[in-house]
Amino acid sequence: MEAFKDIKVTIKEEKDNYGLFEISPLPRGYGHTLGNALRRILYSSLRGTGITAVQIKGVDHEYSTIDGIKETVVEILLNLKDVKFKTELADEFKCKLNVTGRKIVTAGDIEVVGDLEIVNKDIVIAELTDSSSKLDMEITVESGVGYKNINETERKVVGLIPLDCDFSPIERVSMSVEQARKGQETDLDAVLIGVTTDGSVTPKDALITSSKILQEFAGKVMIAMGMSEKEVVELEEEANKVELEEEETEQEDDEIGGWKIEELPISKRSKTGLLTGGFKTVSDLKNTTATELLNLPGFGNKSLNEVLELLTEYGINIKGS
Numbered sequence: 001m002e003a004f005k006d007i008k009v010t011i012k013e014e015k016d017n018y019g020l021f022e023i024s025p026l027p028r029g030y031g032h033t034l035g036n037a038l039r040r041i042l043y044s045s046l047r048g049t050g051i052t053a054v055q056i057k058g059v060d061h062e063y064s065t066i067d068g069i070k071e072t073v074v075e076i077l078l079n080l081k082d083v084k085f086k087t088e089l090a091d092e093f094k095c096k097l098n099v100t101g102r103k104i105v106t107a108g109d110i111e112v113v114g115d116l117e118i119v120n121k122d123i124v125i126a127e128l129t130d131s132s133s134k135l136d137m138e139i140t141v142e143s144g145v146g147y148k149n150i151n152e153t154e155r156k157v158v159g160l161i162p163l164d165c166d167f168s169p170i171e172r173v174s175m176s177v178e179q180a181r182k183g184q185e186t187d188l189d190a191v192l193i194g195v196t197t198d199g200s201v202t203p204k205d206a207l208i209t210s211s212k213i214l215q216e217f218a219g220k221v222m223i224a225m226g227m228s229e230k231e232v233v234e235l236e237e238e239a240n241k242v243e244l245e246e247e248e249t250e251q252e253d254d255e256i257g258g259w260k261i262e263e264l265p266i267s268k269r270s271k272t273g274l275l276t277g278g279f280k281t282v283s284d285l286k287n288t289t290a291t292e293l294l295n296l297p298g299f300g301n302k303s304l305n306e307v308l309e310l311l312t313e314y315g316i317n318i319k320g321s
Contacts, residue, residue, distance in 0.1 A: 019202070019207070026188060031177035038211065039175050045210070046201070049144075059159055061073075079123065079126065080163070082120070085118055085119060087115050093114060093116045093142075094141075096110070097110050097125070099128065102131055102133065104128075145168075173196075175192065272298065276297055286316055
């Protein structure tokens with residue numbers, strides 16, 4: 001479809017476990033269509049890892065207390081549910097936690113196995129209050145998708161406490177649709193998607209995985225409608241070609257961003273205003289606003305319109321304020 005050939009994804013913000021992405025330009029109406037689909041997939045379909053069972057030495061059930069430990073077993077279990085893991089394997093892991101003496105026990109004290117990694121090692125699990133205190137447990141960690149309810153039939157061993165688990169690595173997804181333009185076309189959409197993860201996956205990788213799931217689902221629908229797998233694969237290969245073209249476009253954007261202000265085909269007055277304001281290259285203009293430009297010495301509406309028209313030709317759109 002011709003209207004989808006020039007779609008770009010711009011990283012507007014990326015900090016810690018949060019990323020804000022702009023997908024544009026899209027045909028009018030597709031901002032909500034694409035954005036809602038990706039948001040639902042992000043929330044429901046990404047694989048994550050969490051604790052699904054705990055066995056504490058000397059404890060028969062979750063309503064117990066342990067001498068020398070400040071927290072009840074229920075409180076310890078709630079703290080364990082906040083521990084985040086990551087792994088590349090869809091396996092079940094058996095981890096150990098064996099601590100003695102006066103100590104604040106954190107997730108970092110858990111002995112992991114295989115390629116399993118703890119994301120938030122500073123999470124407090126329990127406080128051991130005297131030198132004779134002891135906390136000895138085996139922790140079952142699994143990977144999965146969605147939400148796993150407690151299965152009481154899993155209590156095959158006395159003291160084995162099953163836990164419900166929300167495997168999703170996504171903590172929050174925000175979405176908004178704004179107006180976008182491409183050249184003289186202004187009746188277009190831009191969808192802004194903000195992704196906050198638990199740290200076991202980056203926001204960028206989460207969005208990429210969601211897009212792949214959407215593509216795979218669409219392919220299954222086409223096959224169910226009578227298309228051959230070969231035809232679907234050819235469409236996917238065509239999509240990959242578009243991705244390569246987008247990478248080439250990004251290289252062109254980097255080249256344009258390096259162009260010096262004094263070399264641009266604009267009036268001397270506009271160049272002087274930009275240089276006085278500290279703008280040395282086209283790349284420096286990408287994060288500015290029309291209001292900031294109008295505040296430059298000797299930079300009026302005529303200069304602003306001249307610069308905006310040139311930037312639009314280069315595929316760069318700046319905000320109004």
